[in-house]
Structure formats: C-alpha cells, structure tokens
Amino acid sequence: MSGKFFNELSWRLRKVADFLGVRKYFNTKLYNLILIRAEKTNFDLGFWKFMNYGYEPTDPTTRPQLLPEDKEDRVCIQLYQHLVETVAMAGKSVLEVSCGRGGGASYAVRYLKPKHYVGLDLSPTNIAFCRRQYDHEGLEFVEGDADDLPFDDEEFDIVVNIEASNGYDSIPIFFEQVHRVLKPGGHLFFADLRHNEKQLNELREHLDATAFEQISCDDITGNVLAALTLDSDRKVGLVKDKVPPFFLGSFYNFAAIKGTHMYKGFENGDNTYLSCRLTKAGKSS
Numbered sequence: 001m002s003g004k005f006f007n008e009l010s011w012r013l014r015k016v017a018d019f020l021g022v023r024k025y026f027n028t029k030l031y032n033l034i035l036i037r038a039e040k041t042n043f044d045l046g047f048w049k050f051m052n053y054g055y056e057p058t059d060p061t062t063r064p065q066l067l068p069e070d071k072e073d074r075v076c077i078q079l080y081q082h083l084v085e086t087v088a089m090a091g092k093s094v095l096e097v098s099c100g101r102g103g104g105a106s107y108a109v110r111y112l113k114p115k116h117y118v119g120l121d122l123s124p125t126n127i128a129f130c131r132r133q134y135d136h137e138g139l140e141f142v143e144g145d146a147d148d149l150p151f152d153d154e155e156f157d158i159v160v161n162i163e164a165s166n167g168y169d170s171i172p173i174f175f176e177q178v179h180r181v182l183k184p185g186g187h188l189f190f191a192d193l194r195h196n197e198k199q200l201n202e203l204r205e206h207l208d209a210t211a212f213e214q215i216s217c218d219d220i221t222g223n224v225l226a227a228l229t230l231d232s233d234r235k236v237g238l239v240k241d242k243v244p245p246f247f248l249g250s251f252y253n254f255a256a257i258k259g260t261h262m263y264k265g266f267e268n269g270d271n272t273y274l275s276c277r278l279t280k281a282g283k284s285s
C-alpha cells in the first residue's frame, strides 16, 4: 500500500467519522481505551511525556541548553522552544490547548517562568497522567474541548497549540475560541501538519479567515523530518519489546518511524508541517 493511498484512506475515514459525528469518540474513547489497557498490562507509560514529531533547528548550534533529565525529549522540546521563543513568557498567563501528556507544559513552566500555565486536553487519561506527573507552582491541568474552551473572555496573554488541530471538529470555531480567551495584543502559537495539498490549502484558508493578524507562518517540514530521523531509533527502543507484534506496525507509523508511510510522507512532500504566530489586535496591558 503506498503512502499516498494510506494518507488518503485515513483522511477519508476521518471524513466518515465527521459525517457520523464520531470523530471525538475516536479521539477520546478509543485512545483512552488503548492507554488504560496499556496501564493494566503494567506497560509503564511514565516515559511518554510528548506526542509531537519534534523539531531540529537548521543550525544545530542554536539548539537550546537542556537539563540532563530533559535530553531524552530534546527534539519534542525543541518544537515548543522554536514556536514560543519570539515572545517572553515570563510573568504571563498561558493556556495550552491540547497539552497531551504535559511535557511541553512542564518544559515551559520550568524554563520560561510564566505566572500561570493551564494545560487543557480532551483526554481524561492524559489529564489524569499530567496531574500525577507534574507538580510545579502555577501549573494546572483541565479537561476540556478546544471547540468550547471553559474560560472567560480575555483571560490569557498566550495560547499554545501543537500538533492537535487535525483532530478538532471545527478549526474555525477553535480559532474563534482562542481569539475570545486571549487578551488584546495576545499571541497564538500554532503548529500542525496536513497530509496533502487539499488539506493544507484548507488550513491556510482557515488561518487567513481568522480575526488574528498573521505575524508568520513557516513551512518547517524539513526541520520536523530531521527530528524524526534523529529520534527514530530511540522511539523504536521504547516500544519494541512492549507492544504486541500485531500492533507494532501501526505504532511505528503513528510515531513516523523511519521507513513508515508517515515518515515517507515527510520525505516526499505529502506531509507539510506549519508553524504560525498570530496576534490579536489591540495593545497588551
């Protein structure tokens, strides 16, 4: 089966799920079931703190200095660092929509010193993991939906959103929600991939139609591919002996291990990864 066919198939399955109104069901219930099953079989998932494909800077001398305990997760942290580095987070109020397993939230709080950082995710299993795993002042985790953010208007200075929008019911509603909860002059840092030109154009149209000013929107596919290449062997080592052989291929593809359809999609240009910085009009206080 070719990479193109695989990507098209998964896109069509998503469209069917949308038509039936069950995309969220797949995003939460199925995913939670897999995690709960893994935890029951004593598969220790404590190591799994990031769910993104990572970023390797074009100039490796600009790689951030990391604490020894963070080096394993270097490329995933670098994606966060690359995206948020243009605006100082110190003393700010930050919301991360779709924080996943909380690794990015923990990095931001420890290195960038925001006043308050809220990690929100649709998955109760992820939120329960985050609450167990991290205990930093000013950091909290909330279960919630990107399409209906449970916050007041103008509550945050910065919103971070990494590799998650592909799973949302409505991208325009998500952008409206982020615009609502941001203070005037606030920033949205957004990064995600799309699997073909049609999907990419759709995303660009949604980005252009938001009420935000687009400060930058860069194609970082090459940097993500470099990260995947660097991190492939480590990821294989983490799951190889733990995941039942029947599921191993799907796991490898999900993680875009070298040689899989997902990885090849980055090599042959099917997959495009965007990194965008947007600002809400008005003066920040």
Ligand SMILES: C[S@@+](CC[C@H](N)C(=O)[O-])C[C@H]1O[C@@H](n2cnc3c(N)ncnc32)[C@H](O)[C@@H]1O
Binding pocket: 027, 049, 050, 051, 052, 097, 098, 099, 100, 101, 102, 103, 104, 120, 121, 122, 123, 126, 144, 145, 146, 147, 161, 162, 163, 164, 167, 168, 169
């Ligand atoms: C690929 S992970 C990325 C997690 C994190 N940003 C990272 O880089 O490690 C995508 C996350 O989006 C969450 N998600 C999917 N649909 C969502 C929704 N409608 N609202 C909030 N979170 C959602 C999933 O539960 C998952 O944790």
